[in-house]
Amino acid sequence: METKNSLEHHQPSDSPKPSLDQEPSRRFWDILDLHKWEGFWYSTGHLEGTKDLQAHHESRDDDIVLASSIKTGTTWLKALCFCIMQGQKGADKGKDGEKEEEEDDPLLKNHPTFYVQTIESKNYAKNSTVDLSAMPSPRLFHTHIPYSALPESMKKSNCKIVYITRNANDTLVSMWHFFNTVRTPEQGPYPFDKAFESFCDGVHPYGPFFDHVLEYWEESLKKPEKILFLRYEEMKRDPKEEVKKLASFLGRPFANDEELEKVLWRCSLDRLKNLEVNKNGLTSVGMPRSSFFRLGVVGDWKNNLSNEMQEKLDQMTKMKLENTGLELEK
Template sequence: MEAVGNFNALPFEGGITDLDLYQWEGFWYLPPHLEAAKTIKSHFEARDDDVILASHVKTGTHWLKALCFCIMQRQTGANDVEEEDPLVKITPALCIRTLEVQVYTPNHSPNLSGMSSPRLFHTHLPCSALLDSIKNCKCKIVYITRNPKDTLVSMWHFLNTRRTPEQGPYPFERAFEGFCNGVCPYGSFFDHVLEYWMESSKMAHKILFLKYEDLRSDPKRQLKRLASFLGKPFVEEEEIDKLVWRCSLERLKNLEVNKNGVEPSTGFPNSAFLRLGVVGDWKNNFTSEMKECLDQITLMKFQGSGLEL
């Protein structure tokens, strides 16, 4: 199927939950994010001390934003008094903005030179779309991923929040098919993960690869890795304990700022960004045949890479 309008030269599909997605350089995008991705690739200039968080959709982005935000400002006057905690007043989505959604979509030529260093950004862009902008500097990338089955279920629930009661939930079977075929926002989950994994294996000093499940099962150990990578190592164990509590999914979900209101750039309710956060929720939606199918795809896609999810 061919696209119409401004993207008539690009392949077009009605992807997961009937989103209009256009393919560029092997990955699928919503129209405004595609325009932003092209601009970022050609014009974004990273600084040596930039920190860029990266992820596919619904793999722990919101949580990673909160963690990195708190780590980076921890040693610059952060206050432990809850009333003065920025996370009480600002959602993680606004603490660290997503380049192609909150920075370059509203303004195709944003002036980022006035931002104080270190700058913190996030992106869902695949590694290949980002490398030209960052390869000649010393900026650091933190990538987070998740079991593909839980990723799909989380993405399905998230996108359903924009559907009307009359529409009802998008059929999960069709969402499953689109995900398996790689036709979803930002393209194939497997290709996206594999690009960052392979680059992290070559540039461990530049790209830190995290797994959502590891953060859930052993947050203190993973936060030590993350803080050291960011050049903000913990000095005392008490610091880690405070940050684990402060950024726990349970606490974040129950903050009023994350329970009410709407994220202005996307129109999604703030409550949609933090739903359950559990490992293994896919079991409530998958048939045994679906599990077998996606497990086989995962095995095939990552074969020989050394990556297991």
């Protein structure tokens, strides 16, 4: 995600800006200007990137696109898919080769967002004539944009899409902690009650949350061979089974349990959080690297939501998901 300090990073002077005069606009938590376009809220830079993506992107049949709303397990999914697609270097080294094998791990050198970049904020927002044809296949991308805003070539090609979501309660709390990391000391944390109302109103980057989730859910029911729909809570409860399913969907099934275990260890949130490369500095979009790893647990919302807030969000979840077949456990 971009922040107040990185907006200009996504808006070069020689890049035409979209006409926003007719788009509804709101200020998000005193750090971002959001514009509503085709039912969803985008920051200025991400709206530029989305429109450029629609106009210029050509999918390949072997592309892999990771998709998510914000703060639903994206970084974990990026690490997992990157490791799965890279294969297991040193998988035959055994215990004596563990040190050498660990030194070969790219995740020791760079944040997962370095290897799997968000296409509308890195590849297209800077330059609408970006050329991705030199990327070797299979190309691995990520996007936060809703399914309806994906370029037609992504929808019509045989590229695969992996979508991850989580329950609304934990998504909100994670979002609140995330964006507080870029507020100034003078600003302090954004009032949680205001954050709650903003989330319920759907006014946040790539919101409304439930509309975003349901677009991908409904498409995954129509095209299960194209879209794999993952729930963060299920991945936390049974990581072996879920990651095995993910690898098979990507066309890279594990040869044995040892390969699976190594990917789970390399990409575990505890390990990623404690790697030196993720403790300090900023990502390329101006966010603290450490802000992408906090607790990673299910149920942290209980420490933030009042009973009244919990009831309101539960009612909203029930109403939005009614008759859809989708359940998001807390």
